[in-house]
Amino acid sequence: SDKKKVEKNTEKTKAEHEEVVIPSNTIDIITRSMEFTTKDTIPSGWNTFKYQNLSYETHFFLMDKYPEGKNVGHTIEEVAPVFEEGMQLINEGKSEEGFAAFGKLPEWFGDIVFSGGSGLIGPRETAVTTIYLEPGYYIMECYxxxxxGKFHTSMGMAKPIIVTDEVSGNTPPEPTVNITVSNDEGITYDKPITKGKQVFSVFYKEQKHHENFMQHDVNLVKLxxxxNIEALEDWMDWSHPKGLITPVPNGVTFLGGVNDMPAGSTGYFYADLKPGRYAFISEVPNAKEKKLLKEFTVID
Structure with a gap:
């Protein structure tokens, strides 16, 4: 009877994975160097983004909803120089002065709503992510x-996107695994993760700003x-001189995820998992201590 039960569950899992199909009406994004090639205008509501990283560096995309009256010009003039100054000081070993420099950010910067996007995605890899967007003016960025030590945003990876009042009419996918992210519990998920095609839902139960100003996000990593898991953890902190910088640590390939979103939001990402060693990790300092680094193994 136990054998029959295992066979039945295995058949159910196979059937679930066979039903995972990427929508045909994706919004395609391509990076060949330091750019986002994609549409300038997209509908509001649920949209699935297919991000092909054809470059030789790891990237991601994050959708920043700007306050009314602000645009990419304001970013270039008022935001980018502040981050460049602060990062330069940090790179010189002057961390205290570097973080103090970020106090020069304009007041309106705090009104930006980080509205999701892909997790980090390795060279020659593709990330498929579904998020909900309100109408407005957005900047698609990779930093x-x-x-x-130069941020990719300063090299051209900051593209304006208009999200219109017209609604896409799309619905979110049916997840195979549900991930929850919270302040106290970190990253948790509701079932063992198996090989094959998966749709992960990522629910941000809570959000908060960490020491490097970042909020929770979820990145899938093949190891x-x-x-070295400690090297990966250190690399995920952009405020460290060697953090979030090319090249990534040895033996690490990023496979997407869901970028940071407001508390109460849910995003989705697709993955086709082969047997091996993996991790979910957030882009924050001391991720393991905060339960925002979770290793797992996918068995054959």
Whole structure:
């Protein structure tokens, strides 16, 4: 009877995975170097983004909803120079002065609503992410750093996107695994993660700003046997001189996820998991201590 039960559950799992189909009406994004090639205008509501990273560096995209009257010009003039100054000081070993420099950010910067996007995605990989967007003016950005410490945003990865009042009419996908992110429990999920095609829902039960100003996000990472988990944890903190900078730690491949969103929001991402070692991790300092780094193994 136990054998029959296992066979029945296995058949159910296979059937669930076979039903995972990426929508045909995705919004395509392509990066070949330091740019986002995609539509300038998209409908509001649920949208699925297919982000092809054809470059040789790890990237992501994050949708920043700007306050009324502000645009990419204001970012270039009032925001980018502040981050460049602060990061330069940090790179010089002057962390206290660097963080103090961020106090020069304009007041309106605090009104930006970070509205989701993909998690980090490795070179020659594709991330598929579904998020809900309200109408408004957005900046699609990636702030991974080049080997010289320059943010990708300063190199061209800050694209204006208009989200219109017209509603897409799409509905969110049916998840195979539900992830919850909270302040106290960190990253949790509701069932063992198995091989094959998966749709992960990511529910941000709570949000807060960490020491590096970042909020919770979820990134899926494939780890080689020799990958150093402490090196990955350190790399995820952009405010460290060697954090979020090319190259990524040895043995690490990023496979997408859901970028930070307001508390109460849910995003989704697709993945086709092969047997091996994986982790979910947030882009915050001391992720493991905060339960925002969770390793798991997918068995054959």
């Amino acid at each position: 991974v750093k080049m080997p010289n 080689k046997d020799y990958a």
